[in-house]
Amino acid sequence: MPEQDTDRRPPRFGVNYTPSQGWFHHWLDFDLDAVRADLDAVAGLGLDHVRVFPLWPLFQPNRTLIRPRAVEQLVALADAAAERGLDVAVDGLQGHLSSFDFLPAWTRTWHRRGLFTDPDVLAGQQEYLRTLAAALADRPAFLGMTVGNEFNQFADGPHPDPDRIDAAQAGAWLELMLGACERGAPGRPHLHAAYDAAWYQDGHPFTPAHAARLGAVTAVHSWVFNGTAQRHGATGVATEQHAAYLIELSKAWADDPRRPVWLQEVGAPAPHIPPDGVARFTAATVDAALDCADVWGVTWWCSHDVDRALADFPELEYGLGLFTTDGTAKPAARTLAERAAAWRGRPHRPAPRTTALVVDVGEPEAAPHRSVCAPGGPVFEAWARLAADGVRPALVLDSHTGDADRLAARGITELVTPAEVSGGTTVRRTD
Template sequence: MDHIRVQLLWPVFQPDPSVISPTALEHLRELLDLADHPDVSLDVSVCVLDGWLSGFSFLPAWLTGRNMITDPDVVRAQLLLLDALAEHVGDHRRFLGFDLGNELSVPNPDVPAEQGDQWASLLLAHCERIAPGRFHVNGVDNQPWFEARTFTPAATATYGNASVLHAYPYWTGAIKRYGPEGTGVLHLGEYMAELAEAFSPVRGRPKWLQEFGASPVERPADSIPQWATTFARNTLSSAGLWGCTWWGSHDIDRRFSGFVEYEYDLGLLTVDNDVKPTGARLRDLIEELRRTPVQPVTRHVALVLPDSRELGLEVADHFFALVDQGVRPALVTADKADDLAYLSDRGITRLTYVR
């Protein structure tokens, strides 16, 4: 591994709209110092407004009754937190950049996507001002891509330095729809990466498979290492993949009894830091890919997306059907289907439509 993504508990870092914890800031700096140790050498993406993770909402008490995206006073508090973080760790050579927050569609399901887009644009532009040249993103789950929930696909593929993908067969419903070894499970990350490419105004914009993982709840534990390898390879077949990040580093200690069963065994390491079989397999895959990287697939056939906000598994069915026929398709938005220069630039020679 060459990077990690760390989750800040928002109430700990900002217990009051106008107060940033100096202790929490110092702990973060210490973590980056540890990541800079010669035996470690990990870049660190700092995910800030958490927010939502591992099945819980860790939101500040002062946010009660207010919306984190649409309330101007809350947004001012968020900018204050980002400023403090940038001042404290923005110059650290292991600081990769800011992630606005983890899967913010989940705690903000009713925010109109246009307002969510404006918020993301504002905060990501602020991140660039206070920490220029770093790698700033919005850590969305699949809902903005599949349903335009809270954020639109177009904005998610435009703002920040990369398009973020959280591609879980379990949480998207793919494993229930296609079965553990189905094409729609093995190629889900590839489909989402091609969605991001279709909506990007810039060809080859970086795409980050920021979360993928599997639990024994959804498939036999001994099948996870091979699934992880196949899934990563398939996703990397899409051009412009910046990186892949497994969720998460460690299993959750079972002395913590409040998590849903799915969350406990997602780690590459046990709670005692022993490397699990999936961790060992991914370690070997990383070494292999550094010697011989996956070459992106040339995609001459493109599936034209319907002019709809619903781009989930019902649309993905058509993508996976083409894969089953031996075709690795691209995706094209409906407004680009008649743009011959655009299609030519992407190497697309044939279009097929969702019927």
């Protein structure tokens, strides 16, 4: 991950692994047999990879202690996955999962220091990421490291206690963390992942440029409870193609027109997607995402439901699994399995998206007006309108509309602005 010529290889299908017993607290009582049973169920769907989440405070409870036993358990999980034909991607800094923060005590309260700027914290984070990557580096099934799961949420509101930084500091932190992963596992494709504030929230220090240019691949996390489903309904085009929209939005900032994009998280959250609509949403989301070029793969959130014996999760988090906690496959599981089977051995060659919607966010590096791309914003709503009309729109930065070579490399032959879409104006040729 990622291979070159991604549109000439079958897309990958996988799942974010949430253990059926104990959720991510399973690291406290690690049971390899239980993990194997979970992975048997995942492999039985015909999926080919899992994304795995060690809990940072359990693996590095002290800045200078990375627990060898915890690292051994992570490697054992990776080996068990490989035995079942599943490749393994590992997120390092957890960080944040399903509304809960997991930060080691040496970064909080009496030891409070900046997660993104303090030299000692940075050194500890780098050694932790390097250690995990090095432990997995010789495993053929190891895909690479993701720096952490949506770690950007610690840098800005709405987090109740953020460690605020600016965009330059965010970029410097990402470079350091990616470098640590590379030192641990040289040559593996390492990346970082942000929740959609990076694309949608004005002033957020992690920017679209960071997401689309740093690391080996762009990670996209698509959640329609962000206002999309509320505005457009469970079966609206904007809802069913939200993941495709984010994939195409990432391409507007990518310097490499062939940069791979990984739909690393996507799920069907209730009540925004009702139970009788999950299969349709799953199929529509996957089909729309794979109608975009250079998609490395789709990784569903998540493998198993959260056990209702565990308290205080937001209600929607309990039912996102492909399987119930007792291992029963749900409609999303069957639909994803069908899509994986249909694509097995089939080259991924979507037709070019020849019409591009122009994105003006102000200066493109900082993207000070990126909220125009958010649900309800003029770019988002114009893209949804074009998609509903069957246009298959791409997205291009306003600053790139005069770059004929860039447009040609992406197959773009026509441009249209949000204002022109709302006014019914026809698209303009680029040649």
